[in-house]
Amino acid sequence: MINITLDVNNERYQVEVAAYHTLRDVLRDKLGFTDVKNGCSEGECGSCAVLVDGKPVTSCLMLAAQAQGKKITTPRGIATDGKLHPLQEKFIEYGASQCGYCTPGMLISAKALLDRNPNPTEEEVRVAISGNICRCTGYQQIVEAIMATAAGMNK
């Protein structure tokens, strides 16, 4: 077992991990961040997505040990001081969430997109979420919510 320090949503956590533990395992099972979902464990569905140093990654494919020294943001971490991020507000307004399982991962991919490209085209939005599978919505409301967020933030 290895002792590591993780920086998650601007707070530091000491945790003991095995060499094979993934970042997702540790965030969910050891630190209680159930906003990081357990989907396919193979990097195909995107439900475990988190930001690592601002980049969206599938946390099921990163070792927990590799995350030491990096800034991790889980989906709940895009809200600040208890106030929802505009993306979260638009997801609610546009009905972009049905069962909710893809939503945390979608928010991570969307946040990363808007951080690097504040005014994306619809095509760019669809590419940005191409690693997040949704069973329920058919993606339309999700795309509209992200476009509306961009429009609102660019006023």
Add this chain to the structure above:
Amino acid sequence: MSKANNLFRPTEYFKPTSVPEVVKLLAQYGEKGSPIAGGTDLLVMKEPQVEALIDITQLGLSYIKSDAQGIKIGATTTLADIEASPVLSKSPYSIIAQAAHQMGTPLVRNLGTIGGNICNALPSADTMPSLLVLDAIFHVAGPDTKRSICAADFCLGVRKNALETRELLTEIELPVLPPRTGTAFIKKGRVAAADLSLASVAVRLTMDKDNTCRDVRIALGAVAPTPLRAKGAEALLSGKEPKDELLKQVAARASEEIKPISDIRASAEYRRTLSRVIVELALREAIGNITTQNRNT
């Protein structure tokens, strides 16, 4: 935990900061040690014999450099960095960036590396057709020496590469190409992301002033045990003008040189037909790129 359960349960994690340290660990652990960069294949395959994980992301091998001798890409450069690189944004090297863009998903591309894609040596390795046509050279570090392996000699079979157990791929070098060289890359999958290729093709050719083609390279992925060059097809086009009818013959010849299989994604027959179609499309695109270059100079 018992390995007899066939569980992936490595007990050691190392984070070396130099290539010689890595080589030493690889020698120490042999088959039980594995380098890990993005982990996007390793943590999916979960091979039970692995006891030691050797993190190779802190070796300074993530870079894309351009100089008079060509382009050098560090082995742990992520697919996302390759996709977005200004150095790789222009023809003829842009086929590598195009390939990277179509691999996995945006989330996986932030982790997966070009070195991992090459060393996994899958038939469908999407970076390989481009590396084959660009005459890439792979630089490798070992216990006593460094050596270089041509891309064409690297993939030996399904998941079998030319590295010794104690060796590490460190850099991919792309030589300078002559002017009037056009390239193209096409990947066909079933869906827009996260799909292995049904067939992929990379093409490179140089057109002389008399409109004849030389240095023709046609490489296909996912249609044989390893990515491969269609040398018969290349020879058909060499020294000739790329007329319509000839391009069709070249594409047909290429589709005869491959060994596709039928699997859950597609039948061998479909892959063979698809290969013929995309070889012709890629040749036309590469030739078109040369014409565009000329207009812009």
